[in-house]
Amino acid sequence: MSSSGQPILIGVIGGSGLYHLDNLTFVKEANPETPWGFPSSPITIASLPSGALVAFLARHGKHHNHAPSAVPVRANIAALKSLGVQTIVAFSAVGSLREEIAPGHFVLPSQIIDRTKGIRPASFFEGTKVVAHASFGDPFTPKLVSWLEARVSKALVDEGKGVPLHTGKTIICMEGPQFSTRAESIMYRAWGADLINMSVLPESKLAREAEIGYALIATSTDYDAWRPHSEAVTAAEVFKTLKQNADTSRFVAAAVLEDLVKETDLLQAEMGSMQYSIMPRSGEMSAKDVATLGYVLPGYFKPL
Numbered sequence: 001m002s003s004s005g006q007p008i009l010i011g012v013i014g015g016s017g018l019y020h021l022d023n024l025t026f027v028k029e030a031n032p033e034t035p036w037g038f039p040s041s042p043i044t045i046a047s048l049p050s051g052a053l054v055a056f057l058a059r060h061g062k063h064h065n066h067a068p069s070a071v072p073v074r075a076n077i078a079a080l081k082s083l084g085v086q087t088i089v090a091f092s093a094v095g096s097l098r099e100e101i102a103p104g105h106f107v108l109p110s111q112i113i114d115r116t117k118g119i120r121p122a123s124f125f126e127g128t129k130v131v132a133h134a135s136f137g138d139p140f141t142p143k144l145v146s147w148l149e150a151r152v153s154k155a156l157v158d159e160g161k162g163v164p165l166h167t168g169k170t171i172i173c174m175e176g177p178q179f180s181t182r183a184e185s186i187m188y189r190a191w192g193a194d195l196i197n198m199s200v201l202p203e204s205k206l207a208r209e210a211e212i213g214y215a216l217i218a219t220s221t222d223y224d225a226w227r228p229h230s231e232a233v234t235a236a237e238v239f240k241t242l243k244q245n246a247d248t249s250r251f252v253a254a255a256v257l258e259d260l261v262k263e264t265d266l267l268q269a270e271m272g273s274m275q276y277s278i279m280p281r282s283g284e285m286s287a288k289d290v291a292t293l294g295y296v297l298p299g300y301f302k303p304l
C-alpha cells in the first residue's frame with residue numbers, strides 16, 4: 001500500500017541490464033528495512049498510464065553491486081510483500097542451451113533445476129524454530145505463466161522487432177559467479193535444461209513461501225558453452241545483447257502490467273498456498289519468530 005492508500009499489487013524485479021522502468025511515471029522510492037535487512041536497492045514505485053502503481057526492484061542493485069550469490073533475496077521478497085505486492089514478474093538475462101533459442105529471444109520457463117550450492121539462504125523459516133515445507137512442483141505460478149504467454153507474445157508483436165517467445169522450457173540455476181565449463185553445459189542439455197542463469201533461485205522459492213505469485217521472463221543473451229565450434233560465453237558477449245533485451249523488457253512490462261493489474265483473482269493465485277505447509281507449532285514458538293515470520297505471512301503469524 002502506498003502512503004496515498006493506493007495498493008501496489010505488482011512487483012517487477014529487473015535483472016542484469018534492466019535497472020529501471022523509466023517508461024513508467026516515477027512516483028517515489030521506498031526502502032523498507034525487513035527482518036532480513038534492506039533490499040538490493042531502494043524500490044521505485046511507479047504508475048502505469050491508468051494510474052495503478054507497481055513496485056520495481058533492481059535485483060543486483062541499481063549500480064549492479066550485488067553478485068548473484070550475495071543478492072539479499074529474502075530482504076527483496078519481504079520488502080515487496082511489505083508494500084502489498086501479490087504477484088512478481090521477474091526478468092533475467094539467461095544463457096541458451098538450445099539452438100532454437102537465440103540471443104535476443106524471450107522465454108517463459110515452466111520448470112527449474114537447482115544447481116546452486118546451498119550457500120544462499122533459501123527459506124524465511126531458516127533461523128527460526130518453525131518448520132515449513134512449501135509445495136514447489138510447479139515453481140512458477142502456473143495460471144500466471146499461461147496468462148502471460150498470450151500477453152507477452154502480443155506485446156512482442158506490437159513492439160515490431162520480431163522478437164520470438166518460447167514457452168514451456170526448463171531453466172537451470174547455477175551458483176556462479178564464473179560461467180559453466182563446456183562439460184557442465186553439455187551435461188545440463190542432457191538433463192533436459194533449455195536455459196541457464198544464476199538468479200531464479202532462491203527468488204522463486206521465497207516468493208512461494210511468502211504466498212506471492214511469481215513468473216520469470218527470461219531474455220536470452222548467449223549460447224553458454226555447449227556449442228563445439230563456438231567460443232564459450234564471456235561477460236562481453238552477454239553485454240552485447242543486454243541493452244536491446246532491456247528495451248524490449250520495458251516495452252513488454254508496460255504493455256502487460258496494465259492488463260495484469262485488473263486481474264484480481266490471478267494476482268492472488270498463491271494466497272493460502274502455505275496454509276498446510278507449516279508444521280504444527282509448539283507452544284515454544286518465540287515472540288521473535290512470530291514477529292519475523294509475521295512480516296511475510298501475517299495471516300499465519302499474529303502476535304498474541
Ligand SMILES: CSC[C@H]1O[C@H](OP(=O)(O)O)[C@H](O)[C@@H]1O
Nearest residue numbers: 015016068092093197198199238
Ligand atoms: C551478466 S551475466 C550473469 C548474470 O546475469 C544474470 O543476471 P539476472 O538473472 O539478474 O539477469 C545471471 O543470472 C547472472 O547473475
Ligand SMILES: Nc1ncnc2[nH]cnc12
Nearest residue numbers: 093094095196197198224
Ligand atoms: N551463460 C550463462 N550462464 C549463467 N547465467 C547467465 N546469464 C546470462 N548468460 C548466462
